[in-house]
Amino acid sequence: MGVSPDTAQNLLDELFLISRALRRTLAQPEESSLLPGGISVLVNLESAGPCRQVDLAAQIGISASAMSRHITELVTDGYVLRNADPDDGRAIRVEVSPTGHELLGRIRESRVRGVQEVLADWSQTDAEHACYIMHKLRSDLIARDSRSAAAAPQKNSEERRNAH
Incomplete structure (x- = not known):
């Protein structure tokens, strides 16, 4: 969803x-x-x-x-x-x-x-869960950036071909 x-x-x-x-x-x-x-x-x-x-x-x-x-x-x-x-x-x-x-x-x-x-009143489990969620978010952002960077040269090549 x-x-x-x-x-x-x-x-x-x-x-x-x-x-x-x-x-x-x-x-x-x-x-x-x-x-x-x-x-x-x-x-x-x-x-x-x-x-x-x-x-x-x-x-x-x-x-x-x-x-x-x-x-x-x-x-x-x-x-x-x-x-x-x-x-x-x-x-x-x-x-x-x-x-x-x-x-x-x-x-x-x-x-x-x-x-x-x-974090003195946090449990170790809560702190580890927060670390996990932040790491997951950062990894997903990096993956999106990598996909965008890989798609950019392909898009530029297509635009050059279509311009001719």
Whole structure:
């Protein structure tokens, strides 16, 4: 049957509000000195490992210019290192610095403690169920995005053929 438009809108509203509440409630003072999204860039870079900025931007889904601003700021603050790409001397790779790893560790520890405090009256089962539902939603969103990306080149090819 599917989900009604009202339920879908309510879920979108809740996700937006949860995101804002998480940022407001669990943010560390050190985060406020960074551009919005800076910690996300750092987390994604840590996960990706040393890579080119353009590849990281594509992975996260932001423009190359936005990524450049983030990386410049993170390098200036000592959280990211720029190094020559060993496979292509003309290219630069970025990676999280030891200071960046320390920052992420402090942020993770603080956020975990904060969420534990918020969930103090939840059962372990309820928390695990919430994790399951959020994971399922994220997986379904990623799957939809992958299907859309795969369909886009095919659609463009069809449009070019029909134009002739």
